Amino acid sequence: MTTTTARGAVPARKATGTGTGNAAPRGRRRTRSDLRVALLFIAPALIGFVAFYLVPSIRGVYLSFTEYSVLGDPTWIGTKNYTAIFADDLFWNAMAVTVQYVALNIGFQTAIALGLALLMHNVAKSTFIRGALLLPFLVANVIVALLWFWMLDYQLGIVNEVINWLGLPRIAFFGSEQWAIPTIAGVNVWRHMGYTALLIFAGLQSIPNHVYEVASLDGASPTRTFWSITMPLLRPVLVLVLVVTVIGSFQVFDTVAVTTGGGPINASRVIQMYIYQKAFGESDFGYASALSVILFVILALVAFVQMKFLKGNESDLD
Amino acid sequence: MTTSAPSRKKPATTVPAPRKPVNWRRVGAWALVAVAVAVTIAPFLWMLRTALSSNASLASNASNLLPADFSLGAFKRVLGLQSPEEAIAEGGSGAAINFWLYLRNSVIFATVTTAGQVFFSAMAAYAFSRLRWPGRNVVFGLFLATMMVPPIFTALPNFLMIKNLGLLNTFAGLALPFLFMTPFAIFFLRQFFLSMSREVEEAAMLDGAKHVRIFFQIVLPNAAAPLATLALLTFIGQWNEYFWPLLVGQDESVRVLTVGLGVFKSQSPQGAPDWSGLMAATLIAALPVLLLFIAFGKRVVNSIGFSGIK
Numbered sequence: 305m306t307t308t309t310a311r312g313a314v315p316a317r318k319a320t321g322t323g324t325g326n327a328a329p330r331g332r333r334r335t336r337s338d339l340r341v342a343l344l345f346i347a348p349a350l351i352g353f354v355a356f357y358l359v360p361s362i363r364g365v366y367l368s369f370t371e372y373s374v375l376g377d378p379t380w381i382g383t384k385n386y387t388a389i390f391a392d393d394l395f396w397n398a399m400a401v402t403v404q405y406v407a408l409n410i411g412f413q414t415a416i417a418l419g420l421a422l423l424m425h426n427v428a429k430s431t432f433i434r435g436a437l438l439l440p441f442l443v444a445n446v447i448v449a450l451l452w453f454w455m456l457d458y459q460l461g462i463v464n465e466v467i468n469w470l471g472l473p474r475i476a477f478f479g480s481e482q483w484a485i486p487t488i489a490g491v492n493v494w495r496h497m498g499y500t501a502l503l504i505f506a507g508l509q510s511i512p513n514h515v516y517e518v519a520s521l522d523g524a525s526p527t528r529t530f531w532s533i534t535m536p537l538l539r540p541v542l543v544l545v546l547v548v549t550v551i552g553s554f555q556v557f558d559t560v561a562v563t564t565g566g567g568p569i570n571a572s573r574v575i576q577m578y579i580y581q582k583a584f585g586e587s588d589f590g591y592a593s594a595l596s597v598i599l600f601v602i603l604a605l606v607a608f609v610q611m612k613f614l615k616g617n618e619s620d621l622d
Numbered sequence: 623m624t625t626s627a628p629s630r631k632k633p634a635t636t637v638p639a640p641r642k643p644v645n646w647r648r649v650g651a652w653a654l655v656a657v658a659v660a661v662t663i664a665p666f667l668w669m670l671r672t673a674l675s676s677n678a679s680l681a682s683n684a685s686n687l688l689p690a691d692f693s694l695g696a697f698k699r700v701l702g703l704q705s706p707e708e709a710i711a712e713g714g715s716g717a718a719i720n721f722w723l724y725l726r727n728s729v730i731f732a733t734v735t736t737a738g739q740v741f742f743s744a745m746a747a748y749a750f751s752r753l754r755w756p757g758r759n760v761v762f763g764l765f766l767a768t769m770m771v772p773p774i775f776t777a778l779p780n781f782l783m784i785k786n787l788g789l790l791n792t793f794a795g796l797a798l799p800f801l802f803m804t805p806f807a808i809f810f811l812r813q814f815f816l817s818m819s820r821e822v823e824e825a826a827m828l829d830g831a832k833h834v835r836i837f838f839q840i841v842l843p844n845a846a847a848p849l850a851t852l853a854l855l856t857f858i859g860q861w862n863e864y865f866w867p868l869l870v871g872q873d874e875s876v877r878v879l880t881v882g883l884g885v886f887k888s889q890s891p892q893g894a895p896d897w898s899g900l901m902a903a904t905l906i907a908a909l910p911v912l913l914l915f916i917a918f919g920k921r922v923v924n925s926i927g928f929s930g931i932k
Contacts, residue, residue, distance in 0.1 A: 345745045353764075361779075374782070
């Protein structure tokens with residue numbers, strides 16, 4: 305992401321340079337006057353950035369080293385929150401549940417989306433079909449969760465009616481410990497598969513046609529073409545999509561909050577749910593802040609590892 | 623990542639298929655497409671079917687594909703057009719949901735934050751793409767870096783700040799964190815501004831036009847299309863926002879639809895939830911997004927490429 309920024313900025317400067325100044329001193333005067341205008345233009349965004357991103361980030365780190373129950377002032381307790389977290393069974397449970405969710409969610413979602421993207425690219429080219437597949441993504445998490453909560457209801461849900469009709473035992477999708485996380489993961493696969501497919505589809509369209517032409521002249525089979533051409537050339541896009549979706553997946557909250565609330569028992573208490581309960585259920589903001597610092601570090605590591613080992617910022621095209 | 627305006631190249635068929643026999647591969651592919659579309663759309667139809675059913679009759683007609691005992695009662699109940707007695711007779715909980723109020727709150731919240739965010743982000747994007755000032759790239763890099771920060775991380779301190787300012791359960795408290803910028807909006811618009819031709823702007827500059835005028839009279843009108851796309855995506859996102867309103871907008875007076883729906887669900891008595899009422903409510907809550915999508919679907923679909931990565 306930063307490389308694009310730097311690359312984009314260079315022509316910008318050049319263009320302004322050629323556009324404004326024939327003489328160097330004039331250019332310098334311009335810079336000074338630009339700063340004043342720039343401050344005017346950037347002031348609202350800068351206020352928002354400092355007040356709601358920068359300061360809270362710093363404050364969040366500070367709070368993670370304190371004990372703070374909203375009443376009174378935070379008291380500095382050093383790394384006690386962190387040591388407590390590492391000995392906290394509920395934290396490890398939340399991590400295990402979250403990782404299980406991410407694995408199921410991302411695994412199925414990426415596989416299905418890749419299939420859909422190939423279909424969009426090779427067969428179903430209409431914008432209408434792409435639009436239809438995107439629809440669930442545009443509807444609120446809460447609405448999607450409630451819709452599936454109804455369809456997967458144990459007694460009256462249509463899915464259990466079908467299961468029953470097939471002569472199989474009904475499944476307590478949201479109500480049983482072993483099904484809660486797979487169910488929530490499945491609901492979000494349904495919501496995100498079209499969107500993810502569109503992202504991958506955009507990547508497929510950026511693969512130049514002549515590569516495929518050469519392959520077909522050489523008599524490569526479609527399977528061979530897929531594995532030897534499409535996948536390697538799609539890799540940077542796939543990695544980017546994975547980074548974004550994995551990071552989003554780790555922060556699952558809405559679906560859980562509306563359907564199971566973290567239960568039954570601890571079966572679906574994902575990490576963000578745990579943070580929410582610590583902060584707003586138990587008013588333990590210091591502990592909750594430490595948990596969110598840990599989540600942040602994990603997400604940064606996950607993104608870094610994915611970019612590094614899957615070589616997301618290198619293309620095989622050149 | 624660089625294109626903000628989607629290129630609409632018609633992709634030529636990539637893998638030339640053998641022509642002579644019935645192409646089973648193609649038939650199979652279309653069948654898969656049909657299944658995917660059906661799986662995507664069917665739940666929405668089920669939502670509609672349930673909303674048009676009478677709640678009391680749902681239990682005995684659980685697998686009937688048509689509405690069970692067709693009734694508009696659920697919609698009336700949600701919109702407050704039904705007396706509590708009627709509602710209970712139809713299998714509703716009798717508890718009122720203040721739907722119109724939540725709808726109003728959602729409209730205010732989503733509209734104000736979208737307008738502010740898109741406008742202020744456009745101003746910042748102008749400063750990042752057209753103006754020269756020391757530290758520009760450093761500041762932009764900082765802005766971009768915050769895209770990596772998970773919302774929950776800033777949500778806790780932001781909640782504390784809003785609370786200390788006494789803005790809990792006010793529209794100001796709801797809107798402020800979204801009002802000024804998001805890194806994504808600035809990034810998206812900056813990419814577009816960089817790709818726009820500067821000739822007109824430079825001519826205007828030679829005529830002595832100031833940056834403020836250039837921004838309002840040249841840049842904004844020329845960027846109408848990406849601004850509209852961004853506004854659309856932002857509005858949908860804000861309409862669907864749940865976490866932040868859950869934290870600071872619990873009070874009835876500022877409760878938005880997403881939060882209200884969650885409350886409505888948990889209000890249902892343990893024995894017989896008001897499923898048709900719930901589905902009617904979710905359907906109406908999803909309606910603005912569905913309408914926007916029907917009107918501008920193409921724009922949304924085409925905007926989702928690399929620039930659409932949030």
